[in-house]
Amino acid sequence: xxxxxxxxxxxxxxxxxxxxxxxxxxxxxxxxxxxxxxxxxxxxxxxxxxxxxxxxxxxxxxxxxxxxxxxxxxxxxxxxxxxxxxxxxxxxxxxxxxxxxxxxxxxxxxxxxxxxxxxxxxxxxxxxxxxxxxxxxxxxxxxxxxxxxxxxxxxxxxxxxxxxxxxxxxxxxxxxxxxxxxxxxxxxxxxxxxxxxxxxxxxxxxxxxxxxxxxxxxxxxxxxxxxxxxxxxxxxxxxxxxxxxx
Numbered sequence: 001x002x003x004x005x006x007x008x009x010x011x012x013x014x015x016x017x018x019x020x021x022x023x024x025x026x027x028x029x030x031x032x033x034x035x036x037x038x039x040x041x042x043x044x045x046x047x048x049x050x051x052x053x054x055x056x057x058x059x060x061x062x063x064x065x066x067x068x069x070x071x072x073x074x075x076x077x078x079x080x081x082x083x084x085x086x087x088x089x090x091x092x093x094x095x096x097x098x099x100x101x102x103x104x105x106x107x108x109x110x111x112x113x114x115x116x117x118x119x120x121x122x123x124x125x126x127x128x129x130x131x132x133x134x135x136x137x138x139x140x141x142x143x144x145x146x147x148x149x150x151x152x153x154x155x156x157x158x159x160x161x162x163x164x165x166x167x168x169x170x171x172x173x174x175x176x177x178x179x180x181x182x183x184x185x186x187x188x189x190x191x192x193x194x195x196x197x198x199x200x201x202x203x204x205x206x207x208x209x210x211x212x213x214x215x216x217x218x219x220x221x222x223x224x225x226x227x228x229x230x231x232x233x234x235x236x237x238x239x240x241x242x243x244x245x246x
Contacts, residue, residue, distance in 0.1 A: 083183050083237040087151035093125040094234070095150035097174065099167040101160035102191065103129055110156065110189075117227040118234065143170055147177050151185065152234050158191040162198055171202050175244055183237040187230070188213035205244055 087093040094114070098106040111128045114121060127133065127150065133142040147153055153174045161167045178186050188206060190213060196204070207213060212233045214226055 081239040083239060085151075085237070087121070087125075087234075090151040091125075091149035092127055092146060093121040093151055094127070095146050095153045096126065096128040096156065097153060097167065097170050098156035099158060099161040099164035101164070102156060102158055105191070106156055113227075118231055121234070144173055147174050151237070153178075153186045154234075155186060155188045156191055157188055157194065157199075157203055159194055159198075162194070162200060168200055168202070171200070172246065175202055175206070176246060178240070179243045179246070182240045184211060184240055185237050186211065187233050189216055189230075190214070191216045202244075202246075209242075209244060 096106060096111065096114075107129055111126070114126070115123060127146050130139070133139065134145060135142075137145070147170075155171060155174065174186055178184065186206070188203070188211070199207075214230055214233075215222075217223060217226065
């Protein structure tokens with residue numbers, strides 16, 4: 001969505017100096033008309049220039065997003081109230097929550113990438129899957145204990161999560177804990193696009209409150225943007241301004 005917005009903005013910044021009627025004609029009719037009316041050459045040039053720049057911006061959308069992200073850091077910065085505690089002050093650095101169907105991807109690909117891009121988050125302090133849950137209690141109690149003792153809870157959202165009862169229960173527990181401690185200690189990662197009308201209620205509620213989320217992508221510039229943004233978000237816990245109704 002941001003990439004399309006950028007492309008439209010760039011196109012708008014190159015206004016066409018001709019009338020609305022002539023703008024509505026396609027490029028071929030404009031070219032024929034320009035041949036018989038030389039005064040229309042500037043209109044043709046600006047119209048085709050708009051199309052070229054918009055197309056170029058769309059093809060380089062992730063690079064533009066990447067540069068805009070750094071521009072935002074330079075101009076705006078981060079001034080929100082933050083919790084003084086760091087991830088070393090918790091039992092776990094990171095708790096990765098995902099639907100059972102995504103276990104292979106979460107452990108074999110995403111967790112490996114986390115260790116590569118976030119070296120300060122130690123593997124023995126990351127919970128990713130049932131094998132990392134503490135022993136000696138039920139699964140429900142173990143999940144609850146991990147949520148309460150994790151600096152960050154990272155939630156992987158995919159199409160498989162929509163109907164996964166354990167995933168939805170775990171997400172509800174994490175949101176309830178976030179409300180209790182009044183810290184934004186949840187971040188969502190969307191593995192794939194999901195239609196809005198299929199998103200679980202808590203996910204839609206989370207997004208409606210402008211909580212942090214990221215979109216997974218295999219594209220190189222988007223990957224760079226993803227990991228830099230995620231590292232920044234995982235480095236601190238902002239204090240909440242209000243509760244999420246459950």
